[in-house]
Amino acid sequence: MNRTMKRLLTGKDSRQGRWFFALLIALAIIVWLGLTTERFLTSENLFNLVAQAMPLIITAIGMMLVVLVGGLDLSVGSVISFTTAILALGAPALISIPGVFALAACIGLINGLAVTRLNVHPIIATLSMQFIVLGITRILRPVSGGDVPQIVIDAVAGSFYGIPLPVFWGIVTVLIAWKIIHGSRFGLHLFAIGGGIASGTDEATHNFGVADKQKILLAYVGCSCFAALAGIFLAGRIVSGDPNVGLLFEMDAITAVAIGGTQLSGGVGSLHGTVIGALVMALLANGMNSANISAFVQTAIKGVILLLVVGLQSRKKMGL
């Protein structure tokens, strides 16, 4: 077995982790659904699947930024609901869309400051934020409703030369994320910082002049902004503001990131792994729906999957 194969299969000595398994799982589910479900492999159903998966893909990409530096963001679900609520206030899109990004950036900034300056554990910092944002969202919009700007609805429901627009959302998001994660010094530094944290040599990056706290902070800001983007997409899909639409999204996003081979302790992971991980989650949901498995059972199954996937990652000491 040559080195490339070994890296691909074991994820050892690779910075991309064990994303290859996620690909195999995704293909297996596609084959299974293709054989068992009528009309699964129609372009209509596949496009629909992409639209279903899109919010999770976007959120998971944002989540990956903080996971790379050994963090987590439990507030993304609330940020998604919050974004739909803001958009449904009826303000013109030219104001509300930059507005939600600015608000999300503030939320990420506070998360990042709590983690880097106050040294609060990311789980506690972002769990607090989850409740803060959820509370504000429920004050703004206790039940779903309101008017989402037409342009947002069109941007999600429309199509271009017969290809539904969600596909383009996916392409643009992935290109932006690729530039951030794999095509910039910032991304490389996230890997470096995370690798240092994971191996206990976190002084190393700082010693070599990498502004580690600032970059970790930016990762949280980026994570919230990706969540806001997912929120905009969802608002266009459900054509309203909904305080519960983002519920448990953080769970799905963390699971997607972990399935994609990203090490939760930091420093190892890949964008394609995360996208595949999110697709696996969407395919599973699709499959379980078509097999008439109840939503309650699905929630429990997702929990089992997260525990299994994270449990199978290697760690020497108790940790993420």
Added chain:
Amino acid sequence: MQVAATRIGGDVKKRIEMSGISKAFGGSVALKNVSFELLEGSVHALMGENGAGKSTLMKILAGVHQPDSGEIFRDGRAVTFATPREALDFGISTVFQELSLLANLTIAENMFLGREPTLRFGTVDYATMNRETTKALAELGLDLDPKTMVSELTIAERQFVEIAHGIKADASIFILDEPTAALNAADVEVLNRHIRRLRDEGKAIVYISHRMDEIFEICDMVTVLKDSELVATKPLAEMTPHSLIAMMVGRELKDLFPERNAEPGEAMLDVENFRISASSEPFSMTVGTGEIVGMAGLEGQGQQRFLRSLVGQFEPFGGKVSVRGKALKFPVSKDGGIRYLQSLGVGLVPEDRKEEGLFLTLSIGHNIAMGLHSRKSEFSLAEGYGEKIRETMASMSVQASGPAELVSALSGGNQQKVLLGRYLAAGMSILLVEEPTRGVDIGAKSEIYRLLRGFANKGGAVVVLSRETIELIGLCDRLYVVHDDTIVSEMAAENATEHNILDAALSRQAGQVRLETTP
């Protein structure tokens, strides 16, 4: 040596001059008014016992710490460094003991960390990084792919990569902090070749090592630190290993250590046919009443694994162990091992008193009583041990306001005494002591040696392991030299020297090869 002598005699430039450097961490002084000069084209040994201030001095030069007072001159100009990166920009490159490469990055990414060249739109310029890295590696004669992940490299390769990092940054000063600690003999030879080449190019190298033979083989100059102060800087050509040790210890050894016990009594601890791992050779050892026995040899040769397997903290391959004639259930279980051995009067005094030994946030009293309580059953009522604690503190001469003082507020020496006191108060008759005086000042060292000797004289038995060979020679009655997970030699400490211990450890290696070739 001839080359070195002319080098020093000639008119050479001072690369670095550190003058009047002082540094304290919290209350403890690490450096007191130390001055240090580094000449171009020389390899400068920095020596001293652990905790003498060597690492602190070099970390100041490397920009990790900032001095409280004193100045650093680089080629005659005053400079200050806030981070190692800034020091590197001034041409000072450091290979720390704890390696500072990131395992999840490639060699090239590590080399350029924080200074990555970019193309348009901020894309990292990997082509340039890899090309430059290959060049820097080639200068060291290393044929490594710059795209290799550091996690795939051996320890030696990682060290060479760090040196290449310095070469790439065009450093003129290299600080090597115990570079050979993890290297085998062949790699040490390669490293020495690189060091000589750097020296011949006019670079200045600081070399920190505890191995005398290496110092005398490669260095030109030596600076000795003791108790945070400068002792002297001298050309090595004027020194012998003996005079160097005398400088490091600062007094005759016999003043530091209590008198040995002439007559060891009956066997307290008996070990037979012990094998640390499946591939290691079996050995036997014994310790008698009144005896202090040391496990000597190079670091990490199995001394600690042996002691820890006696109390179940490491699972050995096999062997027979008896305490005062009573055979142990062996191997000892990991969970109850410490407790089981304590019930037999055997206490392990662990190496890391802060992590493994003491409860820093509890009082002295609680820390000492811990040993007494642990011999009671789980649900028995706690007894008051006030009198016993005061007695122990007095006999150990622990300097503190009283039994209620928190252990974290004590100096290292007093903490170590409290730790020892716990086992003495609990009435142990055999002590297994790891690093009895780690990070302890010289006065407290002497007291701890006396306490251990006093314990032995009252009929106790002690097994000691220490990284400081001088300590083992001075403190113990008998030494076992451990190498490759087995005991290779036994000698009376009185006649032992660092040299013949090393000799015994290393000549055994050659012997083993011969054993293996004969069927």
